[in-house]
Amino acid sequence: MSLNPRLYPLLATIGIFLVGYLISYLQFPAMLSTRVVGNLLTDNAYLGIVAVGMTIVILSGGIDLSVGSVIAFSGVFIAVMLRETSLHPLAVFALLLIITTAFGAAMGWLIHFLAMPAFIVTLAGMFLARGVAYMMTIDSVAISHPFYSMLTSAYWLMPGKGRLTLIGVLMLISVLIGAIIAHRTRFGASVFAIGGGEQTARLMGVNVGRTTVLIYAFSGLMAGLSGIVFSIYTGSGYPLATVGTELTAIAAVVIGGTILTGGAGYVIGTLFGVLTMGLIQTYIVFDGTLSSWWTKIVIGLLLLVFILLQKGLLRLTAFGEAGS
Amino acid sequence: MLLSIRSLSKEFPGTKALQGVDFDLAAGEVHALLGENGAGKSTLIKCLTGAYRRDAGEILLDGQAIDPASTAEAQALGIGTVYQEVNLLPNLTVAQNLTFGREPRRFGMVNRRAQSARAREMLAQYGIDIDVERDLGAYSVAIRQIVAIARAVEFSGKVLILDEPTASLDAAEVKMLFSIVRKLREQGLGIIFVSHFLDQVFELTDRITVLRNGRKIVTERTRDINRLRLISYMLGRELEEAARDQRTATKSIGQKPMLRFEGLGCKGVIEPFDLEVGKGEVIGLAGLLGSGRTETAELIFGVRGASSGAAQDDKGRIAHANPREAIAAGFGFTPEDRKVDGIVAELSVRENIILALQARRGWAAPLSRAEQERLADHYIGLLDIRTSSAEKPVGELSGGNQQKVVLARWLAMNPRFLILDEPTRGIDVGAHAEILRLIQEITKEGMAVLLISSELDELVAACDRVIVVRDRRHVAELDGDRITSEAIVHAIAQPGAASQFEAA
Incomplete structure (x- = not known):
């Protein structure tokens, strides 16, 4: 039995990550330590979490441009709420997740029931969330709650002194849950179905409206969770934070092998997309002489490679059809 | 009766798609639903499957009145449909496609192993053994078609609608499909078979219902009907005598042709043909759906590239390799699907x-x-x-x-040669006559018209000359008094009939 072609992009992603890691290791043997691995997970935790939501959205053939602003809003919301009220952070988290999930659901509702393009609706959501964050404060608000200090310093010491932080673990759990939802539930099958063709999905009995609302609600939930993680990571809330993160998340999803037009991809691929981007950054830090803009250049090239790979793959499968 | 439709009507702005159509389907029967484009076949099917809501009439399934509001509801009631193309999702695996919506689950999660086992079991009934964990898109159209049938039968199990299922299959695949359909018939399913391949209709079906212009024309047992009669039902000819007018009197005979196409053809699309167009002449193009009528027009207008042939007028060669050049040469083309x-x-x-x-x-x-x-x-x-x-x-x-x-x-x-592809498709019967009147009006000035039509009356009424197309070949040419519905039907129906007329 030959390899299923749908696996090619995923394998390419993992392959690129491993090759990249090998190159880095040969140049800087210190790269192969649990410290680097721990930092890779911690530094990219918020991106990984929001990218899981984005993967589901893109699998359905949609896009969510609001998530970067929602992360910034979340940080500001948490910081301001902790400063102004005496609520426990966990209560604030719960409140925040309800708000961002409802926000996503509302966008999903607009997209489906008013038949508006996801691009425009979530673009409006992007400005809205950023604007509300500014309304709450225009300054960076530090978070100084004892519970927060505990969260920040929560880690498990791996052999070799690497720190596996709480937020790093949270990201891995998010990826796992995202993968189960996408690949092992009826909801996930509906997401793939809509991505493969909305009309056909409807003919096969998918409740397109409900599924669309749930998809964007899930993305909102993930953006909120990512906002919490980002506030733990930075210890503050700032309305100008994470500008453009939605695009970085989309890049991670595409480098992770998910096809931008929807219907094919793996959540686990997105994890490797995020890690590959983190790896490039780590390499530049290790090198010390390279400008950090090289990160963007390499990410740009990788995106190009993956888009070409997807085109090639489509042609390959088309040839396969003609041959059979 | 398994399924009875009584005086079903459906109207769209500007057209009456179905008018009081009756239709019966027995269990264990393959019933062909025939008609040219726009006859109302697909509207009827969409009303049955819940894609459209009917305006009037009733549908009885097992004696119970039903009114499906969605495809899912129709499926649950027992009506499954397999369309020619958009059926299933090529980006999901065969197993996912087969069990979609009824996936076996354990602890809320899809049980992949049980899913694949179920899928293999379903396909085994059709004698198919494939890797069900591959994407459906990796398999041939025939396999996809069978997967779609397997799903429809599993989910619905009473009525199976096959809408042009054989359009993209080769002969061996059609055979395989037919044996499956026969097996399902023996199991007591009622099967509605929509196709424009008449050979297949005669081979497979028990009864035939013909629709034309949104009305039911006839329902007969397949073995009681012959090809000639069937085609005349499909194309219509009642108005023949009434429609014939003094057209031929105004016709110009013996003039030098304005345009000459020689050996125009395209491999695999239409065989090379010659065509002479006189000033002010109306030339009809008759044939069944898919016979090569539209392709002929597209070749002349440069929508399709010709692999052979050339066009000439009295000044010499003219280029018409693309629509731009064709327009510059004074050609015009109104395509079949004016909405698109x-x-x-x-x-x-x-x-x-x-x-x-x-x-x-x-x-x-x-x-x-x-x-x-x-x-x-x-x-x-x-x-x-x-x-x-x-x-x-x-x-x-x-x-x-x-x-x-x-x-x-x-x-x-102000073109000199205008091609009209089905100009009366989907418009009210009253407007038909008016379009025909306009065609005569405009040709008085010397403009020539190529009229493609599925309506025999229309061709008989409007044309100076009718070319019959069959199996991607121009097979016969009729002119003057020899333009009758019978002659056209004969030429379309019988391979041997061409010799009765001068070959084109």
């Missing part, structure tokens, strides 16, 4: 009429507003386009008036 290719629904009547003329002048030389209005008013008057104003969006007009706007656009270009 013809009108721009959001633009006004005036803008639609001047569209092609403006395009030819180029954007550097715009028509003045006054000139545009003069042209629009002229053609609204000439063609009697029923619109409240020249500024009304074309999409809001009725089908017949939309067709007149498309016609006006080409007339404004």
Whole structure:
């Protein structure tokens, strides 16, 4: 039995990550330590979490441009709420997740029931969330709650002194849950179905409206969770934070092998997309002489490679059809 | 009866898609539903499957009145459909496609192993053993078709609608499909078979129902009907005598042809043909759906590249390799699906009429507003386009008036040779006669017309000459008094009949 072609992009992603890691290791043997691995997970935790939501959205053939602003809003919301009220952070988290999930659901509702393009609706959501964050404060608000200090310093010491932080673990759990939802539930099958063709999905009995609302609600939930993680990571809330993160998340999803037009991809691929981007950054830090803009250049090239790979793959499968 | 449809009607703005149609389907029967494009087949099927809500009439399944509001509901009631193309999702695995919506689950998660086992079991009933964990898109159309049938039978299990299932299959695959259909018939399913391959209809089906212009024409047992009668039911001929007018009297005979196409052809699309076009002549192109009528027009207008042949007029060779060159040579073409290719629904009547003329002048030389209005008013008057104003969006007009706007656009270009592909498709019967009158009107000035039509009456009434197309070949040419519905039907039906007439 030959390899299923749908696996090619995923394998390419993992392959690129491993090759990249090998190159880095040969140049800087210190790269192969649990410290680097721990930092890779911690530094990219918020991106990984929001990218899981984005993967589901893109699998359905949609896009969510609001998530970067929602992360910034979340940080500001948490910081301001902790400063102004005496609520426990966990209560604030719960409140925040309800708000961002409802926000996503509302966008999903607009997209489906008013038949508006996801691009425009979530673009409006992007400005809205950023604007509300500014309304709450225009300054960076530090978070100084004892519970927060505990969260920040929560880690498990791996052999070799690497720190596996709480937020790093949270990201891995998010990826796992995202993968189960996408690949092992009826909801996930509906997401793939809509991505493969909305009309056909409807003919096969998918409740397109409900599924669309749930998809964007899930993305909102993930953006909120990512906002919490980002506030733990930075210890503050700032309305100008994470500008453009939605695009970085989309890049991670595409480098992770998910096809931008929807219907094919793996959540686990997105994890490797995020890690590959983190790896490039780590390499530049290790090198010390390279400008950090090289990160963007390499990410740009990788995106190009993956888009070409997807085109090639489509042609390959088309040839396969003609041959059979 | 397993399924009974009584006086079903469905209307769309500008067209009556179905008018009082009756249809019966017995258990253990394969029932063919036939008709040309626009006859109402797909509307009938969509009413059955819940894609459209009917306006009037009733549907009884097992004696119970049903009114499915969605495809899912129709499926649950027992009516499953397999369409020619958009059926299943090529980006999901075969197993996912087969069990979609009824996946076996454990602890809320899809149980992949049980899912694959179930899928293999379903396909085994059809004698198919494939890797069900691969994407459906990796398999041939025939396999996909069978997967779709397996799913429809599993989910519905009473009525199976096959809409052009064989259109993209080769002979061996068709055979395989037919043996499956026969097996399902023995199991007691009622099967509705829609196809334009008459051979397959005769081979497979028990009964035939023919629709034309949204009405049921006849239901008969397949073995009691012959090919000739079937085709005449499909194409219609009742109005034959009434429709024939003095057309031939005005015809110009013996003149030198205005245009000559020699050996025009395209490999795999249509065999090379010769065509001479006289000044002011109306040439009809008759044949069944898929016979090569539209392809002939597309070749002449340069929509398709010709692999052989050339065109000439009295001044020498003319280039028509693409629509731009064809327009420059004085050709015009109104395509079959005017909603897709013809009108721009959001633009006004005036803008639609001047569209092609403006395009030819180029954007550097715009028509003045006054000139545009003069042209629009002229053609609204000439063609009697029923619109409240020249500024009304074309999409809001009725089908017949939309067709007149498309016609006006080409007339404004003043072409010498106009190709009309099914100009009366989907418009009211009253407007049919008017379009035909207009064709005669415009040819008086010397313009030649190539008329493609599925309506025999129309061809008989309007044409000086009729060319019959069958199996991608021009097989016969009729002119003058020999243009009768019978002669056309004969030429379409019988391979041997061509010799009765002069070959084209």
